[in-house]
Ligand code: CTP
């Protein structure tokens with residue numbers, strides 16, 4: 198069941214939201230993107246922040262294939278800002294991204310890819326990534342320094358301690374010139390790369406970094422959801438810190 202692509206202006210920035218995962222590490226139940234955070238599905242938080250970004254003119258969500266109609270109805274109820282489209286995701290994250298890419302209108306020149314599982318990524322981060330692509334970068338990723346000591350192991354034996362000063366933990370939204378991302382997604386070895394920038398690197402393009410945001414952490418395991426609830430209760434409108 199597809200819907201017509203919304204009309205957008207030439208050079209538009211679109212945000213793709215892969216949201217079709219089961220969330221197995223979070224435990225059994227509703228697909229992760231539809232699990233509640235502050236009483237609202239995580240996907241709604243993620244879409245709201247993208248749609249509120251100044252530079253984003255279209256949001257395309259890749260939903261669990263058996264829940265496209267529900268997700269469409271859910272977002273119609275909760276959503277304002279940039280126009281929205283919902284497509285069926287695929288069995289892997291990359292296939293979900295590809296399904297959303299295929300739905301983009303021709304006018305879209307810049308694509309952000311943002312995990313539904315990062316519901317609290319701030320609007321300012323979304324705009325900072327989009328701005329960096331608009332300023333000329335082919336690919337842009339938000340990163341944070343690695344705070345844990347990192348070791349390489351073989352089985353249960355430490356082989357070396359890695360110098361973490363050059364390591365960065367990578368977040369989303371990641372931003373790309375559309376043609377660069379589309380070309381990277383043609384790579385047949387695509388499934389063993391965990392983020393879109395990894396594909397773009399492999400295709401030989403330069404990926405640049407911008408400062409990430411702590412709130413853009415990914416909800417992967419049950420403890421992450423506890424943290425997200427605590428963060429949301431502080432940053433939500435009317436929360437203890439306000440917004
Ligand atoms: N994703 C997707 N389609 C898939 C698999 C993942 O759109 N077939 C999305 C998830 O919905 C999530 C993002 O990719 O927003 C990041 O993936 P991850 O955190 O691994 O989520 P899940 O795959 O749902 O979780 P798990 O790996 O624990 O099952």
Ligand code: MG
Nearest residue numbers: 218219220290
């Ligand atoms: Mg996964």
